[in-house]
Amino acid sequence: xxxxxxxxxxxxxxxxxxxxxxxxxxxxxxxxxxxxxxxxxxxxxxxxxxxxxxxxxxxxxxxxxxxxxxxxxxxxxxxxxxxxxxxxxxxxxxxxxxxxxxxxxxxxxxxxxxxxxxxxxxxxxxxxxxxxxxxxxxxxxxxxxxxxxxxxxxxxxxxxxxxxxxxxxxxxxxxxxxxxxxxxxxxxxxxxxxxxxxxxxxxxxxxxxxxxxxxxxxxxxxxxxxxxxxxxxxxxxxxxxxxxxxxxxxxxxxxxxxxxxxxxxxxxxxxxxxxxxxxxxxxxxxxxxxxxxxxxxxxxxxxxxxxxxxxxxxxxxxxxxxxxxxxxxxxxxxxxxxxxxxxxxxxxxxxxxxxxxxxxxxxxxxxxxxxxxxxxxxxxxxxxxxxxxxxxxxxxxxxxxxxxxxxxxxxxxxxxxxxxxxxxxxxxxxxxxxxxxxxxxxxxxxxxxxxxxxxxxxxxxxxxxxxxxxxxxxxxx
Amino acid sequence: xxxxxxxxxxxxxxxxxxxxxxxxxxxxxxxxxxxxxxxxxxxxxxxxxxxxxxxxxxxxxxxxxxxxxxxxxxxxxxxxxxxxxxxxxxxxxxxxxxxxxxxxxxxxxxxxxxxxxxxxxx
Numbered sequence: 001x002x003x004x005x006x007x008x009x010x011x012x013x014x015x016x017x018x019x020x021x022x023x024x025x026x027x028x029x030x031x032x033x034x035x036x037x038x039x040x041x042x043x044x045x046x047x048x049x050x051x052x053x054x055x056x057x058x059x060x061x062x063x064x065x066x067x068x069x070x071x072x073x074x075x076x077x078x079x080x081x082x083x084x085x086x087x088x089x090x091x092x093x094x095x096x097x098x099x100x101x102x103x104x105x106x107x108x109x110x111x112x113x114x115x116x117x118x119x120x121x122x123x124x125x126x127x128x129x130x131x132x133x134x135x136x137x138x139x140x141x142x143x144x145x146x147x148x149x150x151x152x153x154x155x156x157x158x159x160x161x162x163x164x165x166x167x168x169x170x171x172x173x174x175x176x177x178x179x180x181x182x183x184x185x186x187x188x189x190x191x192x193x194x195x196x197x198x199x200x201x202x203x204x205x206x207x208x209x210x211x212x213x214x215x216x217x218x219x220x221x222x223x224x225x226x227x228x229x230x231x232x233x234x235x236x237x238x239x240x241x242x243x244x245x246x247x248x249x250x251x252x253x254x255x256x257x258x259x260x261x262x263x264x265x266x267x268x269x270x271x272x273x274x275x276x277x278x279x280x281x282x283x284x285x286x287x288x289x290x291x292x293x294x295x296x297x298x299x300x301x302x303x304x305x306x307x308x309x310x311x312x313x314x315x316x317x318x319x320x321x322x323x324x325x326x327x328x329x330x331x332x333x334x335x336x337x338x339x340x341x342x343x344x345x346x347x348x349x350x351x352x353x354x355x356x357x358x359x360x361x362x363x364x365x366x367x368x369x370x371x372x373x374x375x376x377x378x379x380x381x382x383x384x385x386x387x388x389x390x391x392x393x394x395x396x397x398x399x400x401x402x403x404x405x406x407x408x409x410x411x412x413x414x415x416x417x418x419x420x421x422x423x424x425x426x427x428x429x430x431x432x433x434x435x436x437x438x439x440x441x442x443x444x445x446x447x448x449x450x451x452x453x454x455x456x457x458x459x460x461x462x463x464x465x466x467x468x469x470x471x472x473x474x475x476x477x
Numbered sequence: 478x479x480x481x482x483x484x485x486x487x488x489x490x491x492x493x494x495x496x497x498x499x500x501x502x503x504x505x506x507x508x509x510x511x512x513x514x515x516x517x518x519x520x521x522x523x524x525x526x527x528x529x530x531x532x533x534x535x536x537x538x539x540x541x542x543x544x545x546x547x548x549x550x551x552x553x554x555x556x557x558x559x560x561x562x563x564x565x566x567x568x569x570x571x572x573x574x575x576x577x578x579x580x581x582x583x584x585x586x587x588x589x590x591x592x593x594x595x596x597x598x599x
Contacts, residue, residue, distance in 0.1 A: 064566050065565065066565075376564070376566075377557070377560035377563075377564045378561075379561050379564070446566060447567070447568055450523070450565075450566045451524050456522070456524040457524035460524050460525050
């Protein structure tokens with residue numbers, strides 16, 4: 001029997017590790033500079049909707065547990081391969097690779113701004129970091145868990161300490177006097193909900209590691225919700241810290257608002273500290289992205305949605321093809337300088353919309369399985385019947401509508417999303433009809449999807465197809 | 478008070494889990510039998526192709542039957558627990574059979590019904 005290695009601490013670390021990232025700190029700074037501390041209300045709305053998503057994902061995990069592909073496998077059993085390919089390839093793999101690359105670029109820019117005298121381009125920092133993380137992930141899950149814990153707890157502690165210092169005005173820098181609230185209009189608060197949503201996305205990355213988690217029935221849902229709650233508290237503290245030490249206008253104008261805050265709070269010490277926090281944040285999130293996406297790719301390959309090469313593992317049990325492809329793509333994106341263009345913010349928000357669509361699908365999966373398997377025992381069930389998943393769906397649709405306060409930007413995001421979906425739809429149709437040779441919208445049975453998790457499933461079914469093909473050939477001859 | 482018999486067919490690993498948790502339902506005894514058998518899958522592994530004619534003859538797998546007798550009023554609560562405990566979502570999680578028990582007799586004392594199941598003074 002496989003040893004369960006990860007406890008609740010590691011589960012929370014994985015969740016917080018991806019949720020908190022440099023780009024989140026950037027978004028937090030920008031959002032706060034627009035309306036002041038009332039951003040906390042936007043955050044609270046986004047937090048609540050993300051908790052609903054976490055609950056839905058926990059129910060899906062309880063019903064179809066220990067699946068490495070997570071949402072891909074749930075969706076395959078609920079809506080069939082077409083939606084699965086589009087949602088998972090677009091909503092997860094492509095989107096996360098881009099967001100991760102952007103994250104890396106922000107890390108490079110932060111280091112470049114902290115050490116301008118060194119003269120090393122930001123992309124060099126990014127590539128070195130990516131290579132290191134690829135090697136670490138190739139070492140297998142033990143190393144992943146160790147790094148994740150150290151990095152996530154270090155990050156949480158640093159942000160909480162600096163946030164509390166700012167709140168209590170304990171910094172060595174000069175405090176500023178400014179109104180705490182710039183706007184308390186409902187419209188202004190809701191227009192930032194999309195941005196605030198970005199501060200919390202990613203807790204579902206816990207799902208692919210559920211097979212390695214001790215007492216997963218309790219630790220997976222609890223870990224997800226606690227990760228979100230920790231992030232909510234941590235970022236709220238930071239918002240009040242910003243208010244005491246950074247002028248709203250400076251905060252909004254800065255490309256690295258977290259470093260600005262550190263500098264104004266503690267001088268050079270604060271600058272260095274925030275640089276370290278950035279390193280921790282990026283290391284944590286990129287590490288989680290590479291590891292989890294590689295597992296998701298493995299899971300998708302198991303159910304034939306991606307080529308079988310993604311199932312290959314090295315001696316340490318790491319799905320090395322996925323790790324190399326995801327990590328390598330990020331290196332290429334950073335090396336070509338794409339990460340440094342102004343289009344990145346647009347891409348992040350577009351990625352956010354993809355992510356939201358995936359969350360809508362997660363809620364829909366819960367409703368479909370409730371109807372299809374009403375009597376199946378669930379060790380975790382979202383309370384109040386279908387009410388919470390439906391609220392989740394409506395809330396996320398509303399967030400997509402409010403993804404940006406700028407209507408031109410919003411239209412651009414919808415346009416990019418539409419084009420990407422179209423490309424993915426074409427890929428999906430070709431792959432499903434001509435490679436998988438199954439119906440586009442016919443869901444697979446839950447038992448079939450569960451069986452696909454077994455490595456022998458693929459070997460066995462390949463054999464079956466081969467026998468069938470050989471017989472056909474013999475008949476023709 | 479009426480009694481019911483619950484027979485659970487499952488794997489050895491699940492028997493240990495059930496054994497550890499039975500105390501909380503006030504169960505006074507259990508009987509575990511090692512058996513061979515198959516269900517609708519005819520002993521085929523879940524990863525095997527359903528259309529494959531590799532196993533025409535049913536393949537018998539090693540399983541355990543856990544037999545428990547308990548008051549009928551406790552059965553539904555007990556079943557909820559057992560279903561969750563057995564559940565993995567994979568084929569082979571097991572089956573649960575519930576049937577009425579006409580009577581139980583403790584041979585040593587002649588006690589009948591629930592009295593024969595609980596620890597008596599005689």
